[in-house]
Amino acid sequence: MSVDIAQNLKNIKDQIEFSRVESLMASERVSLIAVSKTKPVEDVLSAYEAGHRIFGENKVQEAQKKFKDIGQKRREIELHLIGPLQTNKAKEAIETFDVIQTIDRPKLVKALAKEIEKQERNPELYIQVNTGEEQQKAGVLPEDLKDLLALCRDQDLSITGLMCIPPVNEEPSLHFSFLSKLAQENDLPNLSMGMSNDFDLAVRFGATHVRVGSGIFGARDYSA
Numbered sequence: 001m002s003v004d005i006a007q008n009l010k011n012i013k014d015q016i017e018f019s020r021v022e023s024l025m026a027s028e029r030v031s032l033i034a035v036s037k038t039k040p041v042e043d044v045l046s047a048y049e050a051g052h053r054i055f056g057e058n059k060v061q062e063a064q065k066k067f068k069d070i071g072q073k074r075r076e077i078e079l080h081l082i083g084p085l086q087t088n089k090a091k092e093a094i095e096t097f098d099v100i101q102t103i104d105r106p107k108l109v110k111a112l113a114k115e116i117e118k119q120e121r122n123p124e125l126y127i128q129v130n131t132g133e134e135q136q137k138a139g140v141l142p143e144d145l146k147d148l149l150a151l152c153r154d155q156d157l158s159i160t161g162l163m164c165i166p167p168v169n170e171e172p173s174l175h176f177s178f179l180s181k182l183a184q185e186n187d188l189p190n191l192s193m194g195m196s197n198d199f200d201l202a203v204r205f206g207a208t209h210v211r212v213g214s215g216i217f218g219a220r221d222y223s224a
């Protein structure tokens with residue numbers, strides 16, 4: 001079954017705009033992050049040919065390889081890390097990504113600060129918040145957010161946004177409105193929330209970035 005990536009991108013951008021103009025809480029601009037994890041470089045190129053320039057990956061090594069394979073076009077692309085990051089991959093992460101959305105603990109803050117200084121790179125940095133306080137999930141607990149932001153300031157890391165992944169069995173709007181409130185309280189302009197199933201809702205609650213994978217590239221096959 002073939003997937004029409006260009007058509008999917010167009011439909012989703014139309015839906016984002018539809019939700020955006022309908023809500024008073026919506027951001028003036030919403031960026032669509034095309035999540036290409038598990039998908040081949042050909043799919044990234046199809047989206048690129050359709051004019052898309054913002055991509056997301058959840059694994060450092062996979063992203064490194066895929067976005068090296070696209071050559072010169074990489075310069076025009078904004079690449080986001082949206083998956084958990086181990087401190088021993090901080091170096092590669094800083095080399096590879098333009099935006100890192102998954103900062104969630106002091107050790108990682110320190111490792112990234114060191115690499116950013118060493119490589120003289122200037123990625124945008126968001127903190128992931130575990131809004132559902134789920135034990136197995138990455139992200140800082142809401143009650144620890146202020147301390148982590150203070151540590152980032154101490155380490156000269158400029159945080160510009162928050163990201164969340166709501167628990168699967170809960171109403172996502174509660175999490176979206178909560179994350180939006182936390183961002184406002186802490187003066188953070190960017191809000192990364194919403195995926196294929198709920199991006200329109202996230203837009204209504206003020207998302208500046210939505211992360212859509214299967215809605216653009218088709219279902220992922222993890223059995224291969």
Ligand SMILES: *Cc1c(COP(=O)(O)O)cnc(C)c1O
Nearest residue numbers: 035058082195196211212213214
């Ligand atoms: C995979 C993934 C997405 C995209 O999920 P879809 O449901 O395919 O749109 C968004 N955010 C994160 C953090 C992901 O890991």
